[in-house]
Amino acid sequence: MSASSTPARSRDVAIPLLIACGCGVALLSFGPRSAMGLFFQPMTSAHGWSRELFALAIAIQNLAWGAAQPFAGMMADRFGTWKTLTLGAFLYAAGLALMAHAESAAELHLSAGVLIGLGVAFSSFSLVLAAFGRAVTPAQRSLAFGIGTASGSMGQFLFAPLGDTLIKSIGWQETLIAFSGIMMLVPFLAIALKGKSVHVPTPGVADQKLTQAIAEAFRTRSYLLLTLGFFVCGFHVAFITVHLPPYIADLGMDPKWGATALALIGLANIAGSLISGYIGGRYSKPIFLSLIYLGRAIAITIFISVPATPFTVLAFAAVMGLLWLSTVPPTSGLVAVMFGPRYMATLFGFVFFSHQVGSFLGVWLGGKLYDETGSYDAIWWLGIALGIAAAIVHWPIKEKPVERLAAAE
Template sequence: MTAASTPARTGPNIPLIIVCGCLIALISFGPRAAMGLFFQPMTEARDWSRELFALAIAIQNLVWGIGQPFAGMMADRYGTWKTMSLGSVLYAAGLLLMVDAQSAVALHISAGVLIGLGIAFSSFSLVLAAFGRSVSAQQRSLAFGIGTASGSLGQFLFAPLGGALIANIGWQQTLIIFAGIVAIVPLLAVALRGKPSQPSAGTAQENDQKLPDAIAEAFGTRGFILLAIGFFVCGFHVAFITIHLPPYIVDLGMDLSWGAWAIALIGLFNIVGSLASGYGGGRYSKPILLSLIYLGRSAAILAFIILPISPATVLVFSAVMGLLWLSTIPLTSGLVAVMFGPRYMATLFGFVFLSHQIGAFLGVWLGGRLFDQTGSYDAIWWCGIVLGILAAIIHWPIEEKPVPRLAQQPAE
């Protein structure tokens, strides 16, 4: 075959991948970030305890975590578009079934199992993996920051949107609208179709490695284990605050609208935090930056619970936590890519994310259970402070370097 007759090989359309991936992250993260707004109206309408609703969202987080490695494996094997299309169907179905949930079982299946699986198979983790195999190693950290920031923008947009819709048309109609928005994901995911087994995905050694070997290698690496343990704390913090901050604010005598704006403000400032984290992760030590983020969270929580509550303290706390919110994700996912390369990133980050979601399960469920038992969130706030300090200690010794298998390979 002559050169003239050889089809030209074109690279991925990176701008289109970034735009569509960011929109998917925005849509998939938005409704679940607004779940705390349904806490008051649903428990009052169904005469449920806080623990019952909190357990449903805790199950959602746990199922999301358990499903994430399998979603990563499916994306690595069958491609991102098929995986995200399945996730969109499950996500929308869960939102629709929440509308008529009359029992604890129905709520746990809809809000818990279905939405949890839906998020796992359509969330920003798969978006970041698609970014990781499409951009150069030098651009990855910033791309991860942009993708994470898009999820935060979803939180910023959906929290006030959800609050306004619930106030004007009711929580049931709001869930239906959210389901319709989630159904758009498969159309956007077409741009992310493909899988990392293609020749351009990485080095020859990466492509020759089998998935079981990649998993065994990761779990035999000390830094990967520490990263997973530390990410548990991130899940504990963000899940507890996302679900319980709105009712906590109401308990202290403020209107629910302040809870909506608190969640929205966290999302808005997390855009800045995620972008800064993605930028900084490409220039400074990722483990040290993670340690500083967790210390900052503990300091912010401590100040919030010891200062008198007011609109000003709520807004300042939300802004500070927003800067530290998901800024852990570009750094954590970046460390996975540095250690093991992009070949099985969706799967390996899925295992790290499982630890995150176990923390999320405990943060949400314990928040509801301890409140029902004590009438206060104080114990869970103090637990968050201690865990933040421990996470800072755990991340510090992580080594930011490729495993021996990749250490001699040239940078992509």
């Protein structure tokens, strides 16, 4: 074996390990937060809280996650992925543990809101995807992003029934403590992701500082449209994750169907994310995103227009699962196409902040409008309108490198 072939072989061996451990991190970081809706009724009943109060805590969580995500990306780009994910795991675990013992609205908002939100930001799958983007070739990125996103969905698929079972058997407080302990596995899995963005000069391309990369992104029309459109994804996902279980219970159905629906969404999204990664690597990402958002609008319209039965709930969950995080591979892929992988964690972080602003409004407005009207109808119809708007916004996005990179190519 020649000396020149050794690095290539080492790289081939390391990438599968990196992908496997990154998928484990994505699974664990997405799991507990995707099960927050299961704690809605037991916690509000135990403390006499309104739905708006609990919804506001989860809305704060989503906003804190989004606000911190660009800084988590900067930390990962500057100091490495392992350090960032380890910090996130400790914050996440602390938030879950404190949430179990929250007695007041302030304590709930600090634990379930701020701490878990920061924890998710610094341990989220977006950092994992950035690590994947550095490790694999450009041709492999879309599929790698799909695999990473699917792993987050596997977390939802596993933690929804796990949370439901644990809440019924040991209680909601003990379940939160158990979730807190599980999060401490993240630092060990993250060891394989150790590393940071290393700049390799490209002939004919001027070197960039981080501030210059951010300024360039916000001067790019397609990046701004992508950021605006991702707001809608957050609105849909967060509202359904938190409010679908109580909505199903309000319809007079057994609460188990809420947990089952969340689990099915996670299971279907495994397939949806992998399919999305495959399609995004071969066809137009902007057009594909437009079709995803239009599909969501159609699915919601049908769901709220037909009589509610276990079949319609499961059918809706399956369809939404296919469209759930299937937006992430093409969205993150477009960021990589436009600007390259060097500052991807940071630039995708800003796109993701828009997602989390949408999440904040989806969760909070769901609780507020329900308390004011006694119904979720208004928020469902708002979600339909936003889905159509997102389909329109994504269509004119240009899938090509910025001029600085295009000139060099």
